[in-house]
Amino acid sequence: MPQRRPVLAAALIVRDEARCIARCLDSVAPWVDRMVVLDTGSTDDTPAIARSAGAEVHHMTWPDSFAVARNQALALADADFNLVLDADEWLNSGGEHLRAWCASPPRLGRVCIHSDAEGASTTRNWITRVLPRGARYQGRVHEQVASDLPRARIDLHLGHDGYLGAQITGKHGRNHALLLGDLSERPNDPYLLYQLGKDADMRADRADACTHYALALAVTPADANWRHELVVCAIQALSRAGHLQDALDFADAELGNWAQSPDFFFVLGDVLLEQAIADPRQAIDQWLPLASSAWERCLAIGERPALEGSVAGRGSHLAAHNLGVVRAQLAVLG
Template sequence: MTGRRPSLAVVLIVRNEARCIARCLDSVRPWVDRIVMLDTGSTDDTIAIAQGCGAEVHEMIWPDSFAEARNAALLLADADWNLVVDADEWIESGGECLRDWCGGSARLGRVTIASDGAAGNVTRNRITRLLPRGVRFVGRVHEQVESDLPRVHVDLTIGHDGYAEAQLARKYDRNRPLLLAELSDAPDDPYLHYQLGKDAQMRGDERAASVHFATALTLSPVEANWRHELVVAQLHALAKSGQLDEAIEFAEEHRQTWARSPDFHFVLGDVLLDCAIADPANAVGHWLPHACASWERCLAIGERPDLEGSVPGRGSHLARHNLDLVRAQLAMLAA
């Protein structure tokens, strides 16, 4: 990649994304040489809108594999560097850094994905999306980059609203069969169990989620970059499925490891609040003071955007809000 400016393409696979495709393409166009879009069967105006935004549009029959579709799009792009995005994403900030970053050696770029959740919260994850020529994906669904190249943070933030409540229904029927098919081939893959747990959680089945999360915890290496989000998700799933004793035991088991996680302590505070509701005789004397202590710990830690799956506000205003509400209730009861 010497002697000329490296080429940079945005690469995406789409189907029926007329709602959001223009937003996506308008946000990336100023920063790249080409936009390569692979459509897998749209029946709405996605293709026409994309062409109007300057995208090179190609079509293929959906292969029942996100990795296969993404790899086909990467092959069509034939660029030195590829920024992989989804139609329900857009560049929020940092696009100006892409050219300089792509002038460096071959490595994988991890960008920040800021996802709007169904509950109105925002979750931040660092995901590998900036790829040098030749790097490919594996996995039918929740595909992952397959490469031994070093993974380096890129100061690029991408917004995502695909997990907002209005968009979730589209993903329920699409993802689960692919996850189950993948699991039949690799039943001991911890990442698949983690994603099946998240899928169950999105469908409101917290008990099923806790089973998959428990399996993922047993099988996954402690250094997995998604383990923080997994631990916090399991703590939430245990409590919301009525397994409060198990949630408290789980929290004690992982408290030391995640002593500097505002997300862990925030959700633990919620678990302790659930315990107070379930055990009102001990609410004032035990559960609520401990819940307040957990949220106080969140404030002492502060925000940790470097932790995978960290929710902005859990180290600041969200914890303060919960703390103020419970303290006000305790003051009323003491008056």
């Protein structure tokens, strides 16, 4: 008797996503058996657009918890495997790998999300989004999959534009309150502290960002998949807050851990450039040559898209641009 093919569903929670819901559903429809959309209170045409795109649409009052809403969407999907998406994402490539993944023993799949941000930069994060039946989320916001199943990367790539323009504005206050709620229950959770640092960064609260990144670094395991991005963010936060020497001291302490990270050397070059501006007497002889060396190191390493939180271009054109500007400046001053 032939074995039943596993059912694969796309599971989404949405609210007021008329701008982008069709793009998301159209991109994933060829690769899944069903699409399940859980609407949490839209006042626009999101539900109607989702139905027109072929999705089953259900409704739920917003429970003040992304995990609760996602778990309800997973229950409604009732599928053997689920591809969890947000409406402001779309499947760029790799859909053809999903069926082979579902034919393997149950495990959790990390996909690469390419998030566009202001300034034409794109950050790459590997996030658990392919879930077998029974896997569930925990956490009010920046929710995580709570499962002992092994996690592995699947060559599936999603685009994401939720950090651009007006899309990000409404998230600041909501996410901050939800993070604080989770932190009150898990006060030393390293991932929550890290996300509070990123939240402070988005709100341009430099002091709060430095505080929470420091707290996160004190308790984050060395093998945590987000530690690379945490270190890079912490260096940037110290620099933006004007703590240039602290940023340099911290980078020096972490140097041995990130010898193959263009992101690490890219932000180190930025700090050294800021130091040159702050200390012009030593700029030509010390700080600018050191900044150049950091960006040269980026180019020597090249792009490392497998690093969590890597920014496209830091191992190529972004570093080359910075290096060219500083070399031109040194030629004029020299």
